[in-house]
Amino acid sequence: MTINNILCPTDFSDTANKALGYAAEMAIKHDATLHLVSVINEIHGFDSFQVLAITPSDIHEHMLKITQEKLDELTNDIKPSIPRHTAVLEGHPSTEIVQAAVDFDCDMIVIASHGRTGLEHILIGSVAESVTRHAHCPVLIVK
Numbered sequence: 001m002t003i004n005n006i007l008c009p010t011d012f013s014d015t016a017n018k019a020l021g022y023a024a025e026m027a028i029k030h031d032a033t034l035h036l037v038s039v040i041n042e043i044h045g046f047d048s049f050q051v052l053a054i055t056p057s058d059i060h061e062h063m064l065k066i067t068q069e070k071l072d073e074l075t076n077d078i079k080p081s082i083p084r085h086t087a088v089l090e091g092h093p094s095t096e097i098v099q100a101a102v103d104f105d106c107d108m109i110v111i112a113s114h115g116r117t118g119l120e121h122i123l124i125g126s127v128a129e130s131v132t133r134h135a136h137c138p139v140l141i142v143k
Helices: 014-030 056-076 093-103 118-124 127-134
Strands: 005-009 033-040 084-090 108-112 139-142
Touching (some): 033 093
Parallel strands (some): 108 139
């Protein structure tokens, strides 16, 4: 199996940072490019935005900017010898992650699992589980 591109989605949590460590080590071992992505959802519930000093568009642009800055900070901690690419994606997390793996021709996805169970899992769902079910390539889940 050849691994040239590894996708590592992040929500900037401690668990996601742990998964990034695995992804970076795999990138070194396989001389692969690391694609670090974060997904932001559309902003909902701002029907009365006229009372705000800023518009939903302003909030959206700010979220994009902050997310890209956080991705850039994470890449600063990665060994300089690892080729890397960052992207801020917009939409449903599992859908965007699976599509990014296709778009970036990834051979593997390394993703964190927050280990939700029971009612919390039913209500919130699992991005890692959905990615595993729909991805075209192997998925390594880091707990």
